[in-house]
Amino acid sequence: MSIESVSSLDPAVDAAAPEAPSLPDQRGHFGQFGGRFVSETLMAPLAELTDAYEQATADPAFWAEMEADRRDYVGRPSPIYHAQRLSAEIGGAQILLKREDLNHTGAHKINNTIGQALLAKRMGKTRIIAETGAGQHGVASATVAARLGLKCVVYMGAVDVQRQAINVFRMKLLGAEVVPVSSGSKTLKDALNEAMRDWVANVDDTFYIIGTVAGPHPYPKLVRDFNAIVGREAKAQMSERYGKLPDALVACVGGGSNAIGLFHPFIGDREVAIYGVEAAGKGLSSGRHAASLCAGKPGVLHGNRTYLLTNADGQVTETHSISAGLDYPGVGPEHAWLHETGRAKYVGVTDDEALAAFHKLSRCEGIIPALESAHAVAYGMQLAKTMRPDQQVLVNLSGRGDKDVHTVATLEGIEL
């Protein structure tokens, strides 16, 4: 791809498109959400990161390097696949899958880590830290760190280290150090706290690669911009193949990086309905879920104002989902804003529904989805049923399910 066409992938160009939202504002706010709620010590490194990002995005060489990495290392563009057998069986709208599962390392997470690692390199940082829940972002961070020869430390809740032994080993194979976090609920949110603490103490040589569109400004913007390649590609692919945009977009939302990546370039396209799918776990009324938009309220966690799941005292509560990647008590501030403005609709899919979709897609299309993505597939099927066969639902298949086969086997009482 030439430099000219590369520059058309630049988010700065995207932002100039008619109706495209110019959020966040200078201070990182999406309406009342977002912002920079961190202790004083982090204010300077966040400002430094913001400046470095602005400089990088204004530099065509940065995007050229990114584009080359996306093409040759990640394997982009990812195709859009028409799930014909599944669509026929559901009997409604056509279900299309954006195949982020085909990326190197098996999920959309690499879109972000490639970008942040290039930024780290530009800033002269020699050490990368990351938090991870299921381990996908940890693996994607360890991957880019290995490639660029940077030291990598991944914080992971002690409970998740147990649950995701294979990904822990993958990270170690890639040369990363995995630090189990045994504070709080010993899961993703605590890993994020711990990574922040590391960053505060080591800001001089360390770059913190946050794995989702949460955290303090500029992370929600930066992670979104790096993932927005998903939506931009999808838009171009749809126009080219079908001469129209899809009628609806569906993506799963934990922190929400794959979803915002798909949604963002379509926000100005009012004819496209947008659905974010949260993990309803054992059911929204059970209290055992991770659906912060469906069942939470606004608060402040991990450096930004957003929707949260807490108790009445404002203490962040433990969440539950069959999928570790959605098991997070907050959500990216841009999703909170899309929710509040009504531009996107957020719904819940239970563990059982996601598991059924996991099997359905495997048997019907020969694609084993990640349990996270299975939530989106489940809602995509429900939605398609209510639509006409000449309509299209584009589901973001954010990751592949290899990492989940042990979980699914265990749930079904099968010993591997």
Next chain:
Amino acid sequence: MSNRIDSRLAELGGQGRCALIAFITAGDPAPELTVAAMHALVAAGADIIELGMPFSDPMADGPVIQRSSERALAKGMTLRKTLDALAEFRRSDSRTPVVLMGYLNPIEYMGMDAFAERASAAGADGVLLVDCPVEEIDTCGETLSGHGLRQIFLLSPTTSAQRTEQICAQGQGFLYYVSLKGITGAGSLATDEVAASLRALRARTRVPVAVGFGIKTAEQAAALANAADAVVIGSALVEQLAEASSAEQLAAMAGEVLAPLRRALDDVRDSRAA
């Protein structure tokens, strides 16, 4: 509006003394011991109490204070009970300034207005919101000062000159200088460097300057006493008090930790006077 923080620091400053600020987490080691712990701190020589409002995700705190928050929450401590404990403390101590220190979320769930009103009624003098930098205070700043509460801001070694100016301009009560790049209770201090930064900061503001994060020993406190208006001791204290199971034990342990610091600070005063 007169405020206990202002008058206490003015009084000590007039005597050439450096104030000792003692931090504990409300509800740790047990909710029913919080009031006794506060009295124990005063008896052991604390000039100002910083009362931590426990939070599930204390991002800026090191392991010692994280665990104290976890213990407090596990024993049922809440923001409401924290304010109740403060009100009870005030019944027998109307003089010691108390700063409430914590994270935004529990406060926002109570509602900033309700919090400011209840905290003020309970006898709080200041509020330090760890995760609310000057850029984000716009609404809550007025609410707090409207109830006579001083909003205490942090400054750190990484704070830019421009932001230092902004924070100094908005500072009330005292400015809290974070002595190291890191979390509470961490690392080792280069006291010479910290003292130099403190002197530079004090030259730029009329608000008293406290220093904390990582101060563990009397020697460190003494080395900073000439450069600061107040020294904060937190993790080292919390770690000790965690073992206490009665008011008597709290009193003994608070004395053990604070008495050497108190002596060190007063020796500096005496050497100044001499």
